[in-house]
Amino acid sequence: MEWFGCRAHQASEALWALVGDGLAYLDRAGQGSGTDNWRWRASALGIKVAAGGGWEPRDPTGYLKRLRERAPSMDVATLRYVEEALGAFNARCFLATSVMLGVASESAFGHLAQAFIDGQPGDSPQMRKLLTNPASSYYKRFEEFRKRLEPIRSDLPTGLADNLTLDAIADLLRVSRNDAGHPTGQIIDEDTAFTHLQVAARYLVKMTELTEHLKPLPF
Structure with a gap:
């Protein structure tokens, strides 16, 4: 499976690297504990960095x-x-x-x-x-x-x-x-x-x- 030209595991690695750098986090939106409710969000620091x-x-x-x-x-x-x-x-x-x-x-x-x-x-x-x-x-x-x-x-x-x-x-x-x-x-x-x-x-x-x-x- 590919997302935007990269494999799923590459996208996952990149996203978790952002979490490790404090630039992103996983937000459990809505109710329930299923992963379908999780959303990737930019942290305050991530937003600042993205603004350039x-x-x-x-x-x-x-x-x-x-x-x-x-x-x-x-x-x-x-x-x-x-x-x-x-x-x-x-x-x-x-x-x-x-x-x-x-x-x-x-x-x-x-x-x-x-x-x-x-x-x-x-x-x-x-x-x-x-x-x-x-x-x-x-x-x-x-x-x-x-x-x-x-x-x-x-x-x-x-x-x-x-x-x-x-x-x-x-x-x-x-x-x-x-x-x-x-x-x-x-x-x-x-x-x-x-x-x-x-x-x-x-x-x-x-x-x-x-x-x-x-x-x-x-x-």
Whole structure:
């Protein structure tokens, strides 16, 4: 038996997966105990997710689609790490969510730092050493990049390097990699992981835009 192009057991698996994610539930309508009275209903959370919009991590397909649309030049590796973060979140592995977002941030920052180095050839050797030193944490490297960016910040497009964005990037790098990414006992709950996914989406878009802006013009 097939329903809408899929077998009955596949439809059943999909529906029970929605129940497991808190997006749907079985409502026993009417009287009696027979299964004929049961109805599949979307939960309040399921209705919210189905409505779409915003950076909703419980809709990973929509989240990634929006990210690709907003930042079409984002590299494949960074997108893959974000996808892993979303998978971890929906599996309720919240510590892993933040760690993977930290890796995505590192990936995006690596491209950003390289674009900055390539666009500042006069200071490349010293800057390259400061921004790519493997002995330094990504948080420290980002703070060094921030100092270097300050003299040209007023020349950048509005919003690409505002203090709020830079603070958010630095904070997530610190929390997700320096704290959560090491055996410190740091606890990440669902609300924190959700907030990290909301913040990360916005600043990863800005980091990608800033990377494109800083790339040297081809000759």
